[in-house]
Amino acid sequence: MKKLGDAELEIMKVLWSHNGPLTSNQILEGLAGIKDWRLSSIMTALARLAKKGFVYCDRTTRTNYYSALVGEAEYKLAQSRSFLEKLYDNSIQKLVSGLYDGNSISADDIRGLREYLEKLEEGRGN
Numbered sequence: 001m002k003k004l005g006d007a008e009l010e011i012m013k014v015l016w017s018h019n020g021p022l023t024s025n026q027i028l029e030g031l032a033g034i035k036d037w038r039l040s041s042i043m044t045a046l047a048r049l050a051k052k053g054f055v056y057c058d059r060t061t062r063t064n065y066y067s068a069l070v071g072e073a074e075y076k077l078a079q080s081r082s083f084l085e086k087l088y089d090n091s092i093q094k095l096v097s098g099l100y101d102g103n104s105i106s107a108d109d110i111r112g113l114r115e116y117l118e119k120l121e122e123g124r125g126n
Helices: 006-016 024-030 039-052 072-088 092-101 107-123
Strands: 055-058 065-068
Touching (some): 006 072
Antiparallel strands (some): 055 065
């Protein structure tokens, strides 16, 4: 799966946060306060997203409606796997170790992670 640019990701977040298709003006409203967007910039980004296969544009009415073709969870999973594979040899342990060694993970984070992993193990019946 292709990686989204920052601007494309912001547009996808707006699409993912709504149930159903949106017009370009609705997307512009959803981006208010994030960046000083212009409608022409959004239209260009939407065209790129459609070409990449992330967005569908319904042109059956006078107003174009845009829908996400790739779900948020699907995109996050693909990007997480790619990140883990490229930078940490597909090792979650190396990722956590790198965060710990770089003082980017706190004792509370470790406790929370430990509790989460224990819950996962309990759920699997192990």
